[in-house]
Amino acid sequence: MKKYFYKFLIIFPSVLIIFSLVAGTTFYFGMWILPKLNIKESYVVKYVDSSNEILFQKHFDEEGSYISIEKMGKYIPAFYVAIEDKDFYKHSGIDWSRVVKAFLVNTISGRIKQGASSISQQVARMLYLDNSKSYSRKIKEAIYAARIETYYSKKEILEIYLNNLYFGHGVYGVEDASLFYFNKNALDLTISEASLLVGISNAPSLYSPILEKENSLKKQKQILNILQKQQIISIEEKENALKEPLVIYGQKRNNILNSSFYYQDAIEKQLKNQKIYTKSNLVKGLTISTNLDTKISEIVYSILQKYQPTDSNTQVSVVIMKPYSNKVITLFGGWDYTKSTYNRATTSLRQPASTIKPLLYYLALSKGMTPSTLLKSEKTSFFIKDYGLYEPTNNNDIYANEDISMIQAVGVSDNIYAIKTNLILGTSMLVNLLNKFAIENVEKVPSLALGTNLITPLQLTSIYNTFASEGIYYKPSLINEVKDSYGNTLYQNNDIPYRVLLHNETIVLNQLLTAPFDKNIKSYTNPTMLNYQTNNIYAAKTGTTESDSWVVGFNPNYTICIWVGTDDNTKLTDYSLSKRIFQEIANTIDTRTNIWYDTNENIVIKRVSPLKGTLSNSGSLYYYLY
Structure with missing residues (x-):
């Protein structure tokens, strides 16, 4: 001693x-x-939508609710x-x-x-x-x-403390802890419930009533004894709290709108890759200004829930861009992020199939072909130098067995016409054009005209948004800028758009791409979107493989890309699902009256028979270079 x-x-x-x-x-x-610390903003990430409204915010890289101390109740x-x-x-x-x-x-x-x-x-x-x-x-x-x-x-310090405590199971803050453990707000907690939470946050792995119920109750009793000794509660209140039966809810609620899960996922991956979403920046607090259109995202989400199959492994992706801008206004990488976090919109490389054909026909128009150019649609075997025998087929092995126009070829998605066009142009032209859109590792093969390369839905949307923007390419962007709570700009989108496609040829192409909806195209097979008409004018192209079904369409208002398929490349059971989803989304979000592309003195409007491309008073309107 x-x-x-x-x-x-x-x-x-x-x-x-x-x-x-x-x-x-x-x-x-x-x-x-030392400078002032922004403790209220530390580790707070705010996501702001395109209307400058706070969409949601995260604390400590976890979704959580920040509430004022007044909403925490008295206990x-x-x-x-x-x-x-x-x-x-x-x-x-x-x-x-x-x-x-x-x-x-x-x-x-x-x-x-x-x-x-x-x-x-x-x-x-x-x-x-x-x-x-x-x-x-x-x-x-x-x-x-x-x-x-x-x-x-003191009030502010206590408030930030209680909002950032960890309660286990990925739950931060007293509000979300109250909701998780008791399915009620912190304001409504009883003495018994509040004392249990105090014990849990001391060591969640030891005192969670879900993991260690006995330990949790022992800790609660210790807490109540201390509270009674300090005269925070009376002996009677302590005894009543110990007798109160506790019902543990144990379910975490989703604090982020379901309609923005995939969008947020894509943003965070981008910022992590750019070394912006780091601890050194998170500690300062971040505000991420996005291009997300909340209203449209909610509409799309509700439509997807309506069409989601209940008994298949079919998945979906939806990307919508705003023409004449880089804005990705909504993005879905699956039906439901809570069930599958794999973001197919940004990550999944798929064959675009016939949705690649508009690039081919743009090249054809730029080299002198017209919407009326005729090529024969028939079962054909091609022997190609340095490649060998190539025998493509049409869908269901159906052919016109006669000359068809480019209009009809686009409308019905004729593969033979596309292959012949690709061989006339030379396969390197399509490869070079894809490279201009930052699509890399493209093989120079005849089947490229049928979309055998790999591409993500977001990349394909950006190509079609170039058509919608009259030939100007805008690199797709989900983020406008990122600032910390001190006002420092950590990221700002300064991508400069540039022309990839000639203006007049693009306008002619856009009108050509209305052919899939053209009711005058009824011959050896129907146009691909005949039964899926939209209220406003849309240009569109479909694409199909055994495990993929695409529709990509646009007008001056929106560029919409729909992919439906299977992750494991098994055969699809419903090839029309992408068309139904496209139709409903286009008809629901596009409420403006018909807006289409203006022509000029170098573009001629003709009414022609879409089957042969000849002038016809009962035909359809298509554009031609003068």
Whole structure:
């Protein structure tokens, strides 16, 4: 006993001197030298939609609800102060009596055995430090705590603390913890429920009632005893709380709109790749201004829920861009992000099939072919130099067995016409054009005209958005800018659009792509979108493989890409699903009156028979270069 007493006499004066110096230094730096900390914004990521409305926000990289202290009820704030830092309202961020006591215990024991962190210090550790046990971290913690206390009220500090506590199971903050464990708001918690939450946050892996029910109840009893001793609650209230049966809900709610899950996923992957979504930036808080159109996204989501098959492995992707801009206004990589997080819109490389043909026909128009150019549609075997025998087929092996126009070839998606056009032009032309859209690793093969290369739905949408934008390519963008809470711009989209396609040829092509809807095209097979008419004029092209079904369409209002298929490349059971989804989305979101592309003196409008391309008073309107 004497040994420890003498050790105490030697150490204690040193302790007082050291901590006096630390206290003085901490206060000085906190008050006058270091800049203000934005503790309310730290680790808060706000997503702002295209209307500049906050779509949702995340805390600590987790979806969570931030609520004011007034909405936490009377129990939660009072209980946490009593248990974690009973002198919270008396000290200035550091409880020096607890610090000295802990220092003595740790020094005598020879290791860090006891902590003494105030709520302000815990906030500092949450936001800016790690959980390592060292004196250097404690000193940093004290400095941050002093700075926090300098600039923020006790109420603000307690509020940020309670909103950022971790409760296990991926749940942050007292509001979401209340909803997760009890299916009620924090404001409505009973004494029993609130005391259980206080115990859980102390060590979620040990005290979660889902994982360790017995431990959880023991901890709750300890908490209630302390609260009663501090006269926060009465003996009667304690006894009633211990008797109260607790029903654990145990389900996490979705705080982000279902209609924006995939969009958010794509944004975060982009920002992580660009080294922007990092801890050093998250600690400052981020505001991400997006191009998301919330209203349209909600419409698309409801339509997808309507058409989602219940008994198949069929998946979907939807991407919509705004013509004459780089704005991706909605994006879905599947039916439901909560069931499949794989973002097919940005990641899945699929064969575009016949949706590639408009690029081929653009090249044909630029080299002198017209919508009326005739080529024979018949079963054909091609022997190609340096390639060999190639025998493509039409869908269901059906052919006109006569000459057809380019209009009809587009309308019914005739493969033989496309292959012949590709061979006339030379396969390298289509390869080179795809490269201009940043589509790489394209093989120079005859089947390229039928879309055997690989492409993501987002990439294909950007190509069609170039048609919609009269030949100007806009690199698709989900993000306008990213700023931290100090106003620093971390990212700004400065991509410059550029012309990829000739203007007049693009306008002629756009009118040509109305052929899939043309009711005058009825011959050896019907146009591909005949039974899926839209209220407004749309140009569109379909594409089909055994495991893919595409519709990509546009007008000056919207560019819409629909993919339906199977991840494992098994055969699709419903090839019309993409068409039905396209039709309903186009008819629901496109409420403006018909807006179409203006012609000029170099473009002639003709009424022709779409089958032969000859002038006809009962024909359809198509454009020709003068």
